[in-house]
Amino acid sequence: MRLAWATDLHLDSVERSDVDRFCSDVLASDVAGLLLGGDISQARDLVHWLEFLDSQLELPIYFVLGNHDYYGSDISAVRCRVAGLASPTLLWLPSTGCLTLTENVVLVGHGGWGDCRIGDTDNFEILTDYLAIRDLSETVERQDLLTGFSVRAPLRQRLASLGDDAAGTLRPHLLEAAQPGKTVLVLTHVPPYRESCWHRGRISDETWLPGFTCRAVGDLLTEVAAEIPESKFTVLCGHSHGTGYVRMQDNLEVYTAEAEYGRVFFRIVELIGREVALRAP
Numbered sequence: 001m002r003l004a005w006a007t008d009l010h011l012d013s014v015e016r017s018d019v020d021r022f023c024s025d026v027l028a029s030d031v032a033g034l035l036l037g038g039d040i041s042q043a044r045d046l047v048h049w050l051e052f053l054d055s056q057l058e059l060p061i062y063f064v065l066g067n068h069d070y071y072g073s074d075i076s077a078v079r080c081r082v083a084g085l086a087s088p089t090l091l092w093l094p095s096t097g098c099l100t101l102t103e104n105v106v107l108v109g110h111g112g113w114g115d116c117r118i119g120d121t122d123n124f125e126i127l128t129d130y131l132a133i134r135d136l137s138e139t140v141e142r143q144d145l146l147t148g149f150s151v152r153a154p155l156r157q158r159l160a161s162l163g164d165d166a167a168g169t170l171r172p173h174l175l176e177a178a179q180p181g182k183t184v185l186v187l188t189h190v191p192p193y194r195e196s197c198w199h200r201g202r203i204s205d206e207t208w209l210p211g212f213t214c215r216a217v218g219d220l221l222t223e224v225a226a227e228i229p230e231s232k233f234t235v236l237c238g239h240s241h242g243t244g245y246v247r248m249q250d251n252l253e254v255y256t257a258e259a260e261y262g263r264v265f266f267r268i269v270e271l272i273g274r275e276v277a278l279r280a281p
């Protein structure tokens, strides 16, 4: 089975003709579905773009949300909207749970959240998230904006709880998927480990890591992969916009995908038996 995998499309900053070309390239690549790893657009036109891709591709679109997908709104409102999408081929993974792709491979996913637990968690960069997402902006204080860093406990606690919420939602799906002999494909947005947080060819700096890694999801993956060594876990993430690969355990690997504002592209994920291989289209 072949799937297309795209992440961080940021369709609000892309020419319409490029989106059309993206769709025709996906269709020409003979794939059975599209994995969409979050930062699809922003809250206002998120549903528009999902429905547009759905109408053009007429393929299953397996997706998770990224931080930008909540910009201009609040988290529960956006999640409520995507959970209510009518199309049977728009599959939001936190809501669908574990999906069987082939005899050997099952898919689960959640966007995760930069949960402020890795890197310099006392002095971390203020991301646009903390101003553009209503739930978070109320926890950011004026002093944080002046210095560009946050030392504020309320924001840190909120980010930690969003990470815990992601891991809590993913846990039962992951446990259901992780049967001996199966490969579990995990689609997420935020890199789950420091070692998977690639940016411009290297690991992100200490002050960026808190907003660019989801330790709660990383800890969950580490725990389940160690508990079920007969299962294999391949994680696909984005968010840090850099490309990289890391094998965290014998049965746990993470691919991080490159992205660039204004450019839309995808990779091919090929499922061959229990193996997951990444290829250029």
Ligand SMILES: [Fe+2]
Pocket: 008, 010, 039, 066, 068, 239, 240, 241, 259
């Ligand atoms: Fe992004």
Ligand SMILES: [Fe+2]
Pocket: 039, 066, 067, 068, 189, 238, 239, 240
């Ligand atoms: Fe992101």
